[in-house]
Structures are given as C-alpha cells and as structure tokens.
Amino acid sequence: MSIWDYANPKKFIATTTPLVPWFFGLAGVSLVVGLIWGFFFTPDDFRQGSTVKIIYLHVPSALMAINAWLMMLVASLIWLIRRHHVSALAAKAAAPVGIAMTLIALFTGAIWGEPMWGTWWAWDPRLTSFLILFLFYLGYVALWQAISDPDTAADLTSILCMVGSVFALLSRYAVNFWNQGLHQGASLSLDKEENVADVFYQPLLLCIAGFVLLFLALVLLRTRTEIGRRRIRALEMRARRQEVRA
C-alpha cells in the first residue's frame, strides 16, 4: 500500500475523518497546557520582563507560516507531476491558514516590539520578509478565487506557488542586504548547542507541537470541505445537463 492511495478522495476522507477530532483535541490540550505553563509557571526574563512570554505565540506561528507555504509548494508539485486533485485542494486549503499564521506572527511581533524596541513596526529584514510572504499568500488566494475552472486554477496557482517560492527566498536574502535589522537571531535551530534557556524551551516546544497539530487539523478539515465543494459542483453540473436533456 503506497501513500498515493490517499489521492483517492474517498479514501482520503475515510482515513482523515476520524483523525481530525484527535488532532484538534491534542492541539487544544498542548496549547492550553503549553500556554498556561509558559504564561504562569516560567520566570520573567531579566531584561524583557513578562513581555518575553509572547514568544509562545510568536515563534510557533512564524514557524507555521513558513511551513504552510512549504507544504503548499510540495502539494503544488505533486499536483503538477501526478495530477492528484486532493493535493491541489490541500494546497488551496492551507493558504488561508498560512495567512492567519503570518498575521498572528506579525501582530504578536508588533505587540512585543512596542515596549521592547519602542516601535510597532521597523523595516527589519525579518519583519519585511514576513510582510512580503503575506503579500505572496494574498496573491495566491486571489488567483484561486479569480479563476472559475478548478483545474486551470489548480495549474496556475501551482505554478505561481513555485515561482513565488523562488522569489520569496530571493526577497528574504535581498532584504537582508538592504537593511541590517533589529530582530534577534533565530530562537531555535537544530545545530545550536543551546537555544532558549530550558525553562522557556519546554513550554515553547509544547506550543509548537500544538500549532503543528492545529495546522494539520485545520488543513485536513478544510481539504475535506473543498472536496465536498467539488462534489457539489459536479452534482450541480450533472443536474444541469439532465435539465437540458429533459
């Protein structure tokens, strides 16, 4: 049994339907525990005070904003190469979730930046590239909405996603060149000896897990909705054809 069996919409729905409530439940539990742990049971930072705690929303949402685009890229490639409709619909379903994640990251960053940097917004490379990522998401969603034929829309948005990924990466490093920023370095990376101090690290990991699960649950749910919408469209077209015949 290969992973491509799930490209069958029926099989996809049958498999994912029981999973979605679990994902939602686990996401809820890890977010509630992680946020309460992070907000009430970790010490304040000695320089940033209690504002440091916004990290529990900011870092996971920023992480997911980028990963959502990556997921869309992979799904788009699968659609272009293997023509699995579920894949194209999953990419479509992930985009608004990605927009929400980008907005959460931008807003929490602004709320944190106001007391810490003394400004809601600075044209810092990281902030700027996130704003550009937001624009890419908007263009992607707008293109989906503008085209009525689903297959054409899937093709065009997939190609836009590919081209956009190249330019998003290019912009990411171009803005680095353009302005050295205020934003601190990466909070988390796999190859560093120590990331954030351990007291903050554990609830942060829990929150990240919560965001990943929430993203999965939302995308699966939305993909199911899209499949349903596609079926309604097919039924309506069939009904119309029968009307014409009768």
Place this chain on the structure above:
Amino acid sequence: MIALIARDLRLAIRAGGGFGLGLAFFLIVIVLVPFGVGPEALQLREIAPGILWVAALLSALLSLDRIFALDYEDGSLQLLATAPLPLESVSLAKAVSHWITAGLPLVIAGPALGFLLNLAPAAYPWLILSLLIGTPALSLIGTFGAALTVGLRRGGLLLSLLVLPLYVPTLIFGAEVARRGGEGLAVQGPLLLLAGVTMGTVALMPFAAAMVLKVNLR
C-alpha cells in the same frame, strides 16, 4: 522570433497610447512626489534614487496587461501557440518587445527626471546602468504575470497584486546601486546581484510564462 518582436513593435507604435503613456505616467509620479514630501532639495536628493526606481517599476507595470491581452482576444495567441516557434520563445519575444516599448524609454527618461528630484550628480551613470540592467527583469517577470492572468476578464488589478511582490528583489538591488553610486560607495555588490536577478529571470521566466500560457490556452 525577430519577426514577432518587429510585429509587436509596429503594433505598439502605430496603435499609439501604450508607448507614450508609460512615460507620461513615469513623469507624473515623479512630479507628484515633491508635492507629497515637500520641496527641500536635500531631502529630495536623499530619496531620489528610490523614488525613480519605484516610479519606473509602476510605469512598467502599467503596460503589462497589454502584452498578451490583445493577441488573446483576436485569437492570434492561439495561432502563435500552434506555430512552429515554441511558446517559450514567444514569451521571450513578448518580453523583449515590452522592454523595448516600456523599459528602454524609462532608461532614457530616468536621468532627465533625475533633475526634477535633484539627484546627486555622481548617481546619474549608476541610475542609467541599474535601470538598463534591471528593467529587463521587470519585463520578464511581468510577462509571466500577464500570461497568468490572460484568460481573466478583470485581470488588471490581480496582475499588479501578483507581480509587485515578485519585483521586490529587483527594486532593492536596483535602487541600492543608484543610491550607493550617488553617495560614492562601492556599487559592485548590488550591481552584480541585480545582474544575477536579471540573468535568472531571462533563464527561467520564459519557461514559467509558457507553462501558464499552455494552461490558459487549453
């Protein structure tokens, strides 16, 4: 391919409108800026390279939807798709003719409008050079955007939403070359990166544009 470019150029010149309109738009944006930010010469000098680049980018954007729309409406794009010339070459030819009609005039007019914004004297050669190197990338990216939205009835606004984020790297490097040139700093880095962006778009965008054209002509 050359015949196609020549045909597009003839059409652009004889049909009128598109050719001068972009330039007029460029001029108007430049004229409006001092009304917005005030007439202080030093302040204008500081923002001049950036404003010139942003205005060039906007006026290049203005004529993008004409690249394929007319050919799509009268069916000649269908004929081009079935012609022995590959669609990739058609996209490249379209980008070249868009650059000659919309990009090259900007390169020529840019320095003239630099006077209006009190551009630093040292910046002129770098502004011309950066526009010369950077505007082809604008045309090539724009051709891709125009190909994406060619089948849509009201694609104009969507086109700008799709294309403008793609213009970011070109704008950053282009304006940086002009700014550094004006301040007498080393320009080699951004200049090479700008050329890299243009070369990358020359190599890749015709293929992406042909891909979406094939989808749109299905």
